[in-house]
Amino acid sequence: MTYLDRFANGKGRYLDDIKLDNMLYMSVVRSPYARAKIRSVEGGLTSKDLKAYYTIAEGDHREPVLAIDEVNYQGQAVAAVFGKNRYEAEDLLSTVTVDYDPLEAISSIDDAKKKAPIYPDRKDNVLAVEDVGVKFSEKDIDYDVKITDTILLDRVSANPMETRGIVADYRDGILNVYLPSQSIVRSKTGIVKSLGLPPEKVRVFLIDNGGAFGVKALFYPEYIIACYASMKYGKPVKWQETRTEHLQACHAGRGVEGTLTLYAKKDGTVTGLDGEVLLDNGPYLVDAAAVDLGNVIHEVTGPYHIEKAHLTGKYVITNKAPNGYYRGAGKPEASILMERMMDLLADKLNMDIADIRLKNALEKPFKSPLGLEMRYPTKPFLEDALRYFNYRELAKKEHVGISLFILDEDTAPGESARIIVKDGKVHTYLGGNVSGQGHEMFVKSILSEELDIEQDSISLDLQDTETLPKGVGTWGSKSAMTHGSVLMQAAEELKKQVEKKYGKYSPEILLSHDFDQTSFYNFDYNDNQVNFNIVTSKINEMGDFEYLKIGAYYDLGKVLNLANVMGQTEGGALQAIGEVLSETLRYSEEGQLMTTSITDSGVLTAEHTPEFDIKIVENPSVLKDGAKGLGESPMIGIPEGLARSLETQIHKRINVMPISRELLFDSL
Structure with a gap:
């Protein structure tokens, strides 16, 4: 098929x-x-x-x-x-x-702060607390400017076509x-x-x-x-489940309130970061919440050189379905918090938003005090991206927002694959699973090249836990990286099987006999990369877009399939725009869900698709196939760029997402 x-x-x-x-x-x-x-x-x-x-x-x-x-x-x-x-x-x-x-129910993070604990064994409505970095006092750092802001990213439900x-x-x-x-x-x-x-x-x-x-x-x-x-x-x-059940009971993503303080010199150099991040956790402990909040508090410093940083993360109890993964799972939240603060600092110091980022971008690999190990310099990448989009001229005549961000891919511990050759066909099984990303495209291209066979003889089949007992999963923007690498490894090992049995390898020998090869590609750390988005927009007096343009400058290592790249970028962009403009879960003061249909939840349609300028940079990764991640990048980088572009038009600070229609309309 x-x-x-x-x-x-x-x-x-x-x-x-x-x-x-x-x-x-x-x-x-x-x-x-x-x-x-x-x-x-x-x-x-x-x-x-x-x-x-x-x-x-x-x-x-x-x-x-x-x-x-x-x-x-x-x-x-x-x-x-x-x-x-x-x-x-x-x-x-x-x-x-x-x-x-x-x-009495707790309907929000703010509600949780004010009301009595719902559990008798708790002194407040906090399930757990996590500290990262090293605490510091203001006398320990050199600064001229101090800025503080609270940024709220409301809950969002992932809304796949199939519930x-x-x-x-x-x-x-x-x-x-x-x-x-x-x-x-x-x-x-x-x-x-x-x-x-x-x-x-x-x-x-x-x-x-x-x-x-x-x-x-x-x-x-x-x-x-x-x-x-x-x-x-x-x-x-x-x-x-029905769609209403999905919106009520499926674990929702985002739901983060961050109060951050930046300390900086007059020239824009950030010397310290401190703050608190609260997660709208729901009432129960769920493994996913630890991933979400963990990603936020460990990755906030992002692509910047900040020597002193400390954050406290709190799992706040609310009477909503538990917190869970939504595309990015804490990575977008971390970037949005940091990039919105960088924009605020630029405004405070009357600096260009690009210059404030250039001042703090990394010139060499750096491990932040929060534990994020940035493996690549980010300043030269930012300089190249600004040149590519002709930012200096564009900013003179357009409402522009930008974001410099890292994508921390979940490459560890690797991934599995199995190749079964039978009746002249090559059947492939992956340890991570397909949900619309187009894995079959790069599976066919990789195995066709590695085994020197026609793509028509290759299939990606649906596995089970007996056919392939060991596997990791599909998430964290790692599919092309780990799946591609394990396929290359499995193909090499399959060729060795053929050589050992028949003295040499040829496609004809492979396809005329039966073979079975299971492999696991080991990778012992999460890789990461730096990417860039630029957003230009213009809204009319009704708050509707006259135009919306998104530029993406993404380092994808070695591109395995260009169609996949375009689809992932454009689809992710529409989700990211939705988070800024409309997509959320709304609750009454009694904790009743008010967004009970997919229409109510603010999912955008194709008519909101922006214009794109996508520039692919290929700096191969250290993995076997040279690929880098992509899937979560639009979700990480576009929201803050769009928020800034809109902010310059309504002349009001945007620190809540999604923004209200009233805010747009009343400001014009």
């Missing part, structure tokens, strides 16, 4: 295409309250059945698979019902009776799971750990995935409910 047939002509195999005999359809009874005591639950599968089961995060405040005695966000799973089809399952929801005692779902099929003592996931190996680990099953009794199958953006790298209560129910009832169980 061709790539076009599979993804454009509707011949792929998605979750809703899986239909098994005697399958039950699961619907979930969800809390209508953001916070409440549960007096009783009558009907359906409840915590009486699954009381021992929790999601896989460690700690005291883990989320139970089904609520026990209390609910702490609207949409939390309380019970599950099962019908012969989806309509029957939805009807059965009305057969479950839940008696709630509503409690979350699972099919669990327990038969013959084996739990078979079909899952659109960014890592079926990680998902298997979660199932094994949560249900206490032997690993050999669980087999997870990857199916086609209608988008992910981070949310399908996570592990959810509904997965465990479906697996448990299949084991209990001896039938396959399918669950697919």
Whole structure:
């Protein structure tokens, strides 16, 4: 099957295409309250059945698979019902009776600061605190100017075309799971750990995935409910959430409030950074939250030489669904906080926004006090980017915003791949999973070149945890880097197999016999790179764009597939623009979600696509295929550039995203 047939002509195999005999359809009874005591639950599968089961995060405040005695966000799973089809399952929801005692909810970070702790073992609404860097006093640094600002990046839901779902099929003592996931190996680990099953009794199958953006790298209560129910009832169980359920209960990204102070000399040299970053954590400890906040507080210094820096990060309890990954997972937040402060410092010192960045950019590799190890100088890259876009002339006549940022790719610990040659065809399996990025394109080009065979004989197939037991996953802008490198390694090892058995390698020998090669490419640190965005725009008196232009100056190492590069950049740009203008999750004071449809949540359409000027720089990485990351770059660099471009037109500081329509309209 061709790539076009599979993804454009509707011949792929998605979750809703899986239909098994005697399958039950699961619907979930969800809390209508953001916070409440549960007096009783009558009907359906409840915590009486699954009381021992929790999601896989460690700690005291883990989320139970089904609520026990209390609910702490609207949409939390309380019970599950099962019908012969989806309509029957939805009807059965009305057969479950839940008696709630509503409690006062915490609807925001600001709310959490003011209200009493929701947990009796806490002195405040903070689940955990993390300090990075070294504390310093003002007398310890040399500075002329001190600026402070608070920047709020509101919660955003990743909204893939296909919502979350699972099919669990327990038969013959084996739990078979079909899952659109960014890592079926990680998902298997979660199932094994949560249900206490032997690993050999669980087999997870990857199916086609209608988008992910981070949310399908996570592990959810509904997965465990479906697996448990299949084991209990001896039938396959399918669950697919509605869009409203997705917005209510899927782990959301962003939700960060940073209060930063910069200390600087009159010439713009930043001598110190201090501050506090608060994460809208939700009520439960989730592994993803540690990644998100960790990325923010470790990466804030970004591409700049700042000798003294200290940040405190706090996981703030709110009555919302838990915090999770959204494209970038803390990296965009870190860059937005820093770049918005650099713009503010430039204004304070009456300096050009490019000059303030040039003054502080790195001339050699640097490890920041916060722990970020920048492996490449950033000043020469910035100088080249400014020249390419003719920034000095452009800034005289346009409303321009820029960003210099790092992309810290999640290359460690590497990745796996398997190549099976059978019946004249080369079947490829990757440890990380496909969710629309076009992996098949670079798989075919790499193996065609490495093995000297036609691309038509190569396929990228969907794996399972038996076909490829070891794998990492697809996230962190690393697919081209680690997948490409492990494919090259596997191809080399496959050729050695052929040479050892037949005395020499040739494509004809390879394709006329059967071979099987599994490889793991080891990489022991996360690589990173420097990139640049420039945004020019003009809005009319109604706050609508007359034009919006985005320039990208990205170092991609060795480009594996140009079509992939353009698609990733343009698609990511539209998401980034949405975060600035409209995309968010809104809650009432009672913690009720007000953005209950994809339209309400502010997702932009193709009519908002800007003009692009994309310049690719190729400085090969140290990985085997020479590639560098891309996927998260537009999300990291474009929001702050767009905010600055708009700021110069409305003449008001933009320190909240998304910005309100009223702010744009009232300022014009």
